[in-house]
Amino acid sequence: MTTLKDYMGQVPAWCPGCGNFAIRRAIGEALIELGLEPWQIIVVSGIGQAAKLPHYIKCNTFNGLHGRALPVATGIRIANNRIPVICETGDGDCYGEGGNHLMHAIRRNVNVNVFVHDNQIYGLTKGQASPTSMAGMVTKVQPNGVIAEMFNPIAMAIALDCSFVARSSCTDAEHLKSMFVQAINHPGFALVDILQPCITFNKLNTWQWYQERVYRIEEDYDPEDKVRAFERSLEWGERIPIGIIYGNKRPILEDTIPNIRQKPLIDQPFDRSRVEEFISEFL
Amino acid sequence: MTTLKDYMGQVPAWCPGCGNFAIRRAIGEALIELGLEPWQIIVVSGIGQAAKLPHYIKCNTFNGLHGRALPVATGIRIANNRIPVICETGDGDCYGEGGNHLMHAIRRNVNVNVFVHDNQIYGLTKGQASPTSMAGMVTKVQPNGVIAEMFNPIAMAIALDCSFVARSSCTDAEHLKSMFVQAINHPGFALVDILQPCITFNKLNTWQWYQERVYRIEEDYDPEDKVRAFERSLEWGERIPIGIIYGNKRPILEDTIPNIRQKPLIDQPFDRSRVEEFISEFL
Amino acid sequence: MIPFVGGDFFVNPGRLGIIEQVVAASAKKISIMDYTIKIGGEAGQGIQTIGDTLAKVFARSGYHVFSHQDYESRVRGGHNFYQIRFSEYPVMSSRSGVDILIALDKASIDLHRGQLNASGMIVYDSSSLKSKYEDAGFLEIPLAALAGQHGSPVMSNTAAIGGTLGMLGMQIGPLLDALEQNFRSKGADVVEKNQSVARAGYEYASINCPDCPFILAEPGKPLYLVRGEEAVGLGALAGGCRFYSAYPMTPSTGIMDYLAEKSKEYPVVVEQAEDEISAINMILGAAYAGVRSMTGTSGGGFSLMVEGLALAGMTETPAVICLGMRPGPATGFPTRTEQGELLFALFAGHGEFPRVVFAPGDPMQAIMLTARALDIANKYQIPAIILTDQHLMDSEWTFESMSLEGTHHTDYRLRGEELADVHDYRRYALTESGVSPFAVPGASENLVVEDSDEHDQDGHIVEDAETRNEMVRKRTIKKLQLIRNEIAPPLLYGSRDPNVILIGWGSTYGVIREVIDRLSPEENIAMMHFSQLSPFPDLEREGHLQLLNQAAIAICIENNATGQLAGLIRAETGFQLSARINKYDGRCFLLDDLLEEINDHLERLHGAGSRVVPGMR
Amino acid sequence: MIPFVGGDFFVNPGRLGIIEQVVAASAKKISIMDYTIKIGGEAGQGIQTIGDTLAKVFARSGYHVFSHQDYESRVRGGHNFYQIRFSEYPVMSSRSGVDILIALDKASIDLHRGQLNASGMIVYDSSSLKSKYEDAGFLEIPLAALAGQHGSPVMSNTAAIGGTLGMLGMQIGPLLDALEQNFRSKGADVVEKNQSVARAGYEYASINCPDCPFILAEPGKPLYLVRGEEAVGLGALAGGCRFYSAYPMTPSTGIMDYLAEKSKEYPVVVEQAEDEISAINMILGAAYAGVRSMTGTSGGGFSLMVEGLALAGMTETPAVICLGMRPGPATGFPTRTEQGELLFALFAGHGEFPRVVFAPGDPMQAIMLTARALDIANKYQIPAIILTDQHLMDSEWTFESMSLEGTHHTDYRLRGEELADVHDYRRYALTESGVSPFAVPGASENLVVEDSDEHDQDGHIVEDAETRNEMVRKRTIKKLQLIRNEIAPPLLYGSRDPNVILIGWGSTYGVIREVIDRLSPEENIAMMHFSQLSPFPDLEREGHLQLLNQAAIAICIENNATGQLAGLIRAETGFQLSARINKYDGRCFLLDDLLEEINDHLERLHGAGSRVVPGMR
Numbered sequence A, B: 001m002t003t004l005k006d007y008m009g010q011v012p013a014w015c016p017g018c019g020n021f022a023i024r025r026a027i028g029e030a031l032i033e034l035g036l037e038p039w040q041i042i043v044v045s046g047i048g049q050a051a052k053l054p055h056y057i058k059c060n061t062f063n064g065l066h067g068r069a070l071p072v073a074t075g076i077r078i079a080n081n082r083i084p085v086i087c088e089t090g091d092g093d094c095y096g097e098g099g100n101h102l103m104h105a106i107r108r109n110v111n112v113n114v115f116v117h118d119n120q121i122y123g124l125t126k127g128q129a130s131p132t133s134m135a136g137m138v139t140k141v142q143p144n145g146v147i148a149e150m151f152n153p154i155a156m157a158i159a160l161d162c163s164f165v166a167r168s169s170c171t172d173a174e175h176l177k178s179m180f181v182q183a184i185n186h187p188g189f190a191l192v193d194i195l196q197p198c199i200t201f202n203k204l205n206t207w208q209w210y211q212e213r214v215y216r217i218e219e220d221y222d223p224e225d226k227v228r229a230f231e232r233s234l235e236w237g238e239r240i241p242i243g244i245i246y247g248n249k250r251p252i253l254e255d256t257i258p259n260i261r262q263k264p265l266i267d268q269p270f271d272r273s274r275v276e277e278f279i280s281e282f283l
Numbered sequence C, D: 001m002i003p004f005v006g007g008d009f010f011v012n013p014g015r016l017g018i019i020e021q022v023v024a025a026s027a028k029k030i031s032i033m034d035y036t037i038k039i040g041g042e043a044g045q046g047i048q049t050i051g052d053t054l055a056k057v058f059a060r061s062g063y064h065v066f067s068h069q070d071y072e073s074r075v076r077g078g079h080n081f082y083q084i085r086f087s088e089y090p091v092m093s094s095r096s097g098v099d100i101l102i103a104l105d106k107a108s109i110d111l112h113r114g115q116l117n118a119s120g121m122i123v124y125d126s127s128s129l130k131s132k133y134e135d136a137g138f139l140e141i142p143l144a145a146l147a148g149q150h151g152s153p154v155m156s157n158t159a160a161i162g163g164t165l166g167m168l169g170m171q172i173g174p175l176l177d178a179l180e181q182n183f184r185s186k187g188a189d190v191v192e193k194n195q196s197v198a199r200a201g202y203e204y205a206s207i208n209c210p211d212c213p214f215i216l217a218e219p220g221k222p223l224y225l226v227r228g229e230e231a232v233g234l235g236a237l238a239g240g241c242r243f244y245s246a247y248p249m250t251p252s253t254g255i256m257d258y259l260a261e262k263s264k265e266y267p268v269v270v271e272q273a274e275d276e277i278s279a280i281n282m283i284l285g286a287a288y289a290g291v292r293s294m295t296g297t298s299g300g301g302f303s304l305m306v307e308g309l310a311l312a313g314m315t316e317t318p319a320v321i322c323l324g325m326r327p328g329p330a331t332g333f334p335t336r337t338e339q340g341e342l343l344f345a346l347f348a349g350h351g352e353f354p355r356v357v358f359a360p361g362d363p364m365q366a367i368m369l370t371a372r373a374l375d376i377a378n379k380y381q382i383p384a385i386i387l388t389d390q391h392l393m394d395s396e397w398t399f400e401s402m403s404l405e406g407t408h409h410t411d412y413r414l415r416g417e418e419l420a421d422v423h424d425y426r427r428y429a430l431t432e433s434g435v436s437p438f439a440v441p442g443a444s445e446n447l448v449v450e451d452s453d454e455h456d457q458d459g460h461i462v463e464d465a466e467t468r469n470e471m472v473r474k475r476t477i478k479k480l481q482l483i484r485n486e487i488a489p490p491l492l493y494g495s496r497d498p499n500v501i502l503i504g505w506g507s508t509y510g511v512i513r514e515v516i517d518r519l520s521p522e523e524n525i526a527m528m529h530f531s532q533l534s535p536f537p538d539l540e541r542e543g544h545l546q547l548l549n550q551a552a553i554a555i556c557i558e559n560n561a562t563g564q565l566a567g568l569i570r571a572e573t574g575f576q577l578s579a580r581i582n583k584y585d586g587r588c589f590l591l592d593d594l595l596e597e598i599n600d601h602l603e604r605l606h607g608a609g610s611r612v613v614p615g616m617r
């Protein structure tokens, strides 16, 4: 049996006390629960503290460019639609630099699981505002405080009809794991926005701040009601719901591409004679 | 008095019968109604059929790169927050290549008016699917029909708390003009998604198709109710509402930047002695 | 001076047989058929259908064809033209004179009548042009009326095609076949109507143009007709490409169209990306997962891909990018041609990493070099760039034979049982050659870790200087050495011991070659054509540099303003070319114009009165 | 051989006075103070605070300082260090030997004790390192305990700073002043506590290190202490920059931090963009609207800006980009240094357009050249690139005087009344020089139309060849000629008639210069330093090429693997450099190591036993 230890990779370069440790652990536990061994998954990431995660668990990894994990993940899924793909990304990586890819990956409904370590700050580059930083937060680059409205990933994902939209929090380890398991089990694009304390740079949204606000959404909540889900997505402040906020059963990209429906591309051998047939078309 | 003729620029290179002509006319009329002369506005555009518009009306123009009109417009507004700025863009330009800028310009609430000529197709490059192409549409590049879910700009803009979100249609010239006037009068980011027939490449969403579906939203509709607006944004198919779907009164970017609140940057003369003062800090 | 073809210097694959024929004809100095048809009109008037059909009919009739297109960035209106040259001998460039001008609008007459050759004809329909021309050289055909009578008013272009064949005195059979093929999917009625309209046009012209002066050569064995964009597409498939992701951009969109069409019957997946950044990252993802992948774009899109190019370099992920150049900077002339991005392609991307840059000269080279780019990219796990332009992408060439021989497909991946036997896999294992085994993730218990940071052999982030040094040596220095060996020297064509050398790269291949044909053997002249530009070929190994040093004049001909190849040759060899011909108006070189310019140089070289009268035609 | 300074060849602005001093000292061969302090520990332990404070205290005491930083891409843990060298004469590079190692963790001792000079000392606190060292050369200071006793336990770094000054036998006054300044905003209590902790550390070291061997020069007039990133920021303001938009990326973020801080009191607006594409397009928008603008990034972000760079070229919109290089490709070593993007910067962007590329060698040049880049960009309406790297961005240098003299600010815009008098304004008017008047939109009834397509004089889309030719000549060919005249030839330093020439560019300026100081006058040697790289300077005009031709050996020293400047020199002049020294491990050149390498070359040149013993220190 695979144990958590089998999943542990390099020694993390994160700050002691960082929320990322809880995420790492929950991912390991989720994969064990799913019965997936390290070689049976691919973890794609961009650049940032979050994006270092694949070095710290054992897995197949493509650690690419800042903001560009999703297209890489999409390419992987088209090449090989049998292997589960997870993206580990940050709020800057996914909602800032990579925002356009998020929009369109959701539209495609490619079967990729995106776990956003949302610490509401740029951690790796030492504390500039991210799209999810709350208005008014003062940083070196925003000496007058953040002006732009805080980005609401849940609301946007619902607006784009994302097939699985969840929020979780580092303050609730059990919940984190359960969201990961459900996201991976879900066929289609799954977004899990994870509230993650950055103890070094985000002095506003701390462990305590999240702890005091976060609550699990009601058991009987119906995530298929889009308008109610949207309404719920607006809840932020005194109380912040975690759980699956929205979901649907749209067809996934991989199932709608005829050439990979039967067999992954990677398993279809090259046959030059089939290409040679096209030559006669030029005559 | 400025007349429509004063506004007409180069001879358009659009196909006769294209919906863009209606947009051009309505913009001219709106500017006249607003009492703005050609030199008193700046029109920014990207690349596409829509994006050629500034050559066809008289105005100050920055016709930049595909997808990148919004950052240019933002830069202009920061440099000179006294001049109204309009972006003329297409569905590919604004929602495809430029999607990330749209998200963040909305968040900033920069006072820019974005008029999206949404013909649900890539016109200039001869008929590939755009983000707003309806599922199933067959093109040369999508021989099996469009797979991804149609992008809903209205829903997304609401989710991002855009301060002015409207839909209009080339089939209703009066309405078009009125949306333009209201958008320009609105302080803050204004998105007007314009249903625009592309008679050459989009054989699905034709003049008739829009005509049969489009209706003006009720007079007593309250665009400030975000959840109801979201619900309304989902209406697409047999009936398509046009009008101001959502709006709010968030503070605009330009008013929150202390250095330009009193006086536009462009009017603040350079004074080397003020820079020289900083030298002593190095001692 | 015996024109030199083949032999040691002739290194590129392809058109050997054809060259011999041309030279033979050139030597015999016989007058041979060489006609140019220009179809002019507005965008949306169906110029391309007429041109495509005529080119196909000529090729089917065994005539060699070269066509090029000149169009604006708009969908209706403006002024476009399609120019077809055909001959019984290979042609590979466009000429300035026109023999038949098919004028679909008045502007075409105003703009192009000056180009008419002495006995050239202008075909038009006064009912649509709202003008009548009584001068000699005009043939009015009531295209719309004939179409209305014999089929339907929308078929007047078919009447024009028929009329053209009638003027030429060609057989109509190949056209009827072509129409049958074109319209088969629209039903028998449409086919028949088009055929009768074609016949009507044909007969009208035959009867009404008694002094049409055209003398055709004997038809021959059908030839293959290939357009540059299709050639890149076919080469991609031949090189094993199974995934193509791109964002539409002229002049590369045709590759995507070709592959999307093929995806209906062949296991290749085409995905239109939301932007070019996504496109290149998608293909890197697919390549990492083990599938050969490619993208295509033009300069603006390539600019956006540059970060991804560096990612391919760092992660050692194979990637092929077709860069179809158009005149820049920025949006520039979106539908026209230029060779302004050679140095950009060579140095694009942050940090240092090896790449291969190929610039095919004709569609056959495009097939071969695209396939080869995929092979080399996968063999060495590096990015490769196919550097081409609107001119080649939109041009058609004919070939007597066509096959994929000469393309290679080796599966370099470590997979299946071979991989299962490995237990200590390291993605970036340090090897003698610098190339590490390339395993497929998920195919065994081995983990495949790729990283954009500097990394150790396992693919994990490092910070130390030693590992960095090792990895730079592996990734950049060693591989570069290996790849250098894969690069063929430039193609030489013409005199073995030339006094004058014409230098070019990429799509100017055809026009420069024809200049050589025309100036030999009166002038001791040769072409040096570069189609493999990075790593830069060794010009000393096979004596190229010596030739340059010995020649009285070496002229670098480029479709750009700054002479980028000339600069590159100097950077790589120290050799300073004696002259440059640069064209940067967005149009391709025309054979006759280039001949003039070369003649100016020859005159300066030999003294007044030394202009060479082209040997034939 | 008289070392040559100043005069005809000495063309760059800046440090003339200082050079004379160094040379004088060098000539006198007196032993001068030259100490190196290294502070090592984990990220987050406050290494930078210690380093910054010490550097400031030294500079205030009139000592010349050079500092550089070596850190990892993480926020806590790992291993970082900060190295400060100080002397009574100008220093401009780091050395390999260390005089005082402040070890905040055990790793620092393990990694760096080998670098200790003969009489060097290691300072540590056994309570935090959980280790005690009894060997000679260790000075244990109970930093935490002293801090706890005299202030608060978090102030142990202040104790370390005090201790260091105690070991050196310096006055404590400047430190107390610095602490007062650092902590003023936190209240008198914090200031006082820090001061007493500093005093406690100082006294402890004074008493407990009787054999601390350091002999200090007399303190002098306070010197200016400037870090590269601040210099670019100040230069930006001096050049009139009023809008800076960027996306955070090491090592350029410091520029944004500096300007954001200044925006509190000075009318400059700093906007953090959502990505680099947005950043460059924002500054183009602001520049079009009439405000001088700038952005900064590193290689990956620059890759994303490349399309915008071409847009600046086509629209003739002034733009300045600071490209802070780090080792690539891709993410590479995010916090380290390299000079791997020279050719990329030179040729980035699709299509052909002129640009200016400046690579400052020290902070003073960074100020001057950044201001100059803004001026030239606005004068000619072109993009300009400041090409620098992590090494310069994070290094501190001292200067005896500092002013903005030599920077220019001319308002090239057509605006106000001047503009109001114009009635036929055309944004791209064809002028003799190629530069069109640059009007501000909205400031008059004139319309200002900029276009990324090929355009006419009014800025509207065209398709014709003639206009294209005119615009290419205006935009690219004519302007390039003009800008060429603005470019200063490389700086020469050392012998007037050198037998050995060391060539470098950008941030290697300091270390190469110090090598020259050390090898002169025993060796007939000079430096040729390039800080203006595009358009490439004319090396013939002032005899540079002749010097190269006459020298026995010309060595190109670059912080990259492929020798990019060496290639560029060959491309531009045909001259092939005789040797190259390349370092690509992500670290800067250290003076002593480079001296060794040069000596190896000298030995090969002159024969065994000819190593030059550095003239001083």
Ligand SMILES: Cc1ncc(C[n+]2csc(CCOP(=O)(O)OP(=O)(O)O)c2C)c(N)n1
Pocket: A047, A048, A049, A050, A051, A065, A066, A089, A090, A091, A092, A093, A094, A117, A119, A121, A122, A123, A124, A125, A130, D247, D248, D249, D250, D276, D300, D301, D304, D331
């Ligand atoms: C193209 C590019 N731009 C900028 C950077 C610098 N960069 C690295 S990580 C990062 C932001 C990280 O923020 P986030 O994604 O929220 O991750 P976190 O560190 O907070 O987990 C930035 C700006 C980069 N590596 N590449």
Ligand SMILES: Cc1ncc(C[n+]2csc(CCOP(=O)(O)OP(=O)(O)O)c2C)c(N)n1
Pocket: B047, B048, B049, B050, B051, B065, B066, B089, B090, B091, B092, B093, B094, B117, B119, B121, B122, B123, B124, B125, B130, C247, C248, C249, C250, C276, C300, C301, C304, C331
């Ligand atoms: C970076 C880049 N990629 C691609 C293109 C090619 N291109 C020009 S317009 C366009 C799409 C136009 O679609 P849309 O924005 O919907 O405008 P429309 O023509 O339909 O009005 C594309 C892909 C380009 N100019 N630049």
Ligand code: SF4
Pocket: A013, A014, A015, A017, A018, A019, A020, A049, A119, A123, A124, A197, A198, A199, A200, A201, D075, D076
């Ligand atoms: S900086 Fe913040 S996000 Fe990064 S490792 Fe430290 S605590 Fe975590």
Ligand code: SF4
Pocket: B013, B014, B015, B017, B018, B019, B020, B049, B119, B123, B124, B197, B198, B199, B200, B201, C075, C076
């Ligand atoms: S292609 Fe479509 S959008 Fe473009 S001008 Fe023609 S009708 Fe209009």
Ligand SMILES: [Mg+2]
Pocket: A048, A090, A091, A092, A117, A118, A119, A120, A121, A122, A123, A130
């Ligand atoms: Mg973050």
Ligand SMILES: [Mg+2]
Pocket: B048, B090, B091, B092, B117, B118, B119, B120, B121, B122, B123, B130
């Ligand atoms: Mg469109």
